[in-house]
């Protein structure tokens with residue numbers, strides 16, 4: 001389409017720009033007047049919170065990088081210098097450090113929202129899969145960031161995790177040497193991790209864009225899991241949800257601030273304040289809390305290769321979730337059995353997290369194995385079967401109905417096609 | 423004129439033998455582009471492999487004189503810890519007496535030391551599970567049930583020949599390339 005964009009903005013400068021580059025129209029359509037289901041609960045805050053968190057990470061990270069030195073001889077000291085000598089360096093670092101934890105808290109809740117309300121189902125499969133890609137990129141970014149301060153946990157975490165690739169037959173060793181750029185985790189490794197740690201957040205931003213574009217094609221899901229039927233079911237994003245998101249943001253920032261100012265090292269490991277020593281492994285090497293469930297899965301398998309494959313598989317099953325869950329009903333509110341099993345699954349993940357933090361011996365090892373088995377059972381057996389066996393509750397006719405008419409049963413044929421198409 | 427020519431040519435392609443030729447040209451162009459991309463990508467990928475200076479720093483000499491029987495030391499070679507252990511007669515016997523077929527990674531003790539120098543065991547001090555450094559060189563360290571090394575990360579246990587005996591590690595501690603320069607000096611790498 002050639003020709004100027006038709007702009008409706010009154011301000012002549014805005015109008016002039018908007019005709020040539022319709023950024024203002026785009027922002028207005030996608031964020032301001034964007035029709036949004038009117039029944040969101042607070043779970044729908046977490047996408048916006050993740051976006052804020054990402055911006056905080058980039059902002060603090062860029063300034064940290066102005067003082068950080070990616071060299072094995074100087075990295076640890078340069079971080080200590082940030083803490084002691086650089087103006088507000090302690091604040092930058094503590095915000096960045098705890099920001100990583102906050103990011104995972106926010107994103108895990110965001111994912112739980114998707115699981116509970118079936119947001120991964122048709123037509124939002126691709127939106128969901130882009131989310132899983134973002135999760136993977138975040139994990140890579142956080143892992144490499146944790147290596148940068150070059151403490152004992154940085155070094156040994158990097159060693160253990162990069163060694164995962166040595167499990168692959170034939171090419172394993174060459175891959176590990178390639179990842180390291182040497183014969184052990186060393187200066188070459190630290191340098192490339194810094195480079196990638198700087199790069200990946202911007203890749204994340206790009207994928208977040210795609211995620212949001214896909215979202216604005218399908219529209220948001222909502223707690224009822226049924227599509228809006230018309231204007232009576234939606235409200236404009238602004239001011240209604242900008243306000244609701246702001247409330248959530250205040251709570252989020254409060255939690256964040258409590259962590260940063262009162263317990264900045266609560267989620268970290270004290271051994272990371274010991275400079276890296278390639279000759280002495282700490283008594284127990286544990287990853288950051290957000291990786292513990294995956295670590296538990298890795299360690300609960302006695303065979304190295306299978307352990308590594310299960311570790312990757314634990315994220316892999318999330319990718320194909322839209323096809324594993326055979327139920328046409330989205331929201332757990334209308335799935336009496338799923339509504340209980342999803343909590344069993346959450347508890348299972350927490351148990352895995354607990355097990356990941358403990359040495360794998362005796363009963364801990366056994367619990368870890370059961371929890372690992374259940375994790376895969378949930379995705380690979382329960383979800384496919386449940387969709388066929390479970391009898392969903394009747395869905396309300398529309399988002400407005402349950403309020404005005406108490407959400408009575410649907411007329412004939414509703415049970416056969418519970419998830420309507422728009 | 424040009425238009426007509428182009429149209430005629432097109433019709434010829436659509437109806438005649440010209441179509442497979444065009445397909446072939448497309449394939450050829452695609453394959454050429456793929457090879458070109460690969461040629462550009464390889465230097466980028468290979469730049470991440472160990473650089474020449476890293477490769478050059480690849481040998482270390484160790485003086486064996488100060489190591490008394492029963493003791494082991496750790497030296498650094500290519501950024502990795504190397505264990506050099508002066509074994510006692512009892513330890514050598516223990517290692518040699520093991521029934522090889524019972525081992526996870528079957529290897530005789532003789533295959534892991536150099537001929538005539540079986541008091542000296544030289545191994546890479548990196549657990550073959552996920553790369554931690556096993557304990558056992560310091561007198562205060564635990565050496566595990568088999569008197570060799572004990573890995574604190576996930577509990578792998580190695581014997582006095584550095585062979586895996588218990589725990590998740592799949593392989594014996596690796597033996598690096600090394601040579602005796604004389605009776606009291608070795609060169610690793």
Ligand code: HEM
Pocket residue numbers: 054057058059060061062063064065068079093096097100103138141142143145146147148149197198200201202204
């Ligand atoms: C997706 C967003 C990001 C995540 C999840 C993340 C995560 C982390 C983590 C976990 C650490 C270790 C903190 C510590 O223990 O000290 C770290 C350190 C670091 N990050 Fe990031 N980061 C992100 C974005 C960025 C960006 C955009 C930059 C900009 C260059 C950056 C620069 C740094 C630097 C210089 C350090 C080392 C200083 C330090 O340890 O505090 N990060 N990052």
Ligand code: FES
Pocket residue numbers: 549550551552553554573574575576577578589590591
């Ligand atoms: S790294 Fe030694 S047992 Fe896992």
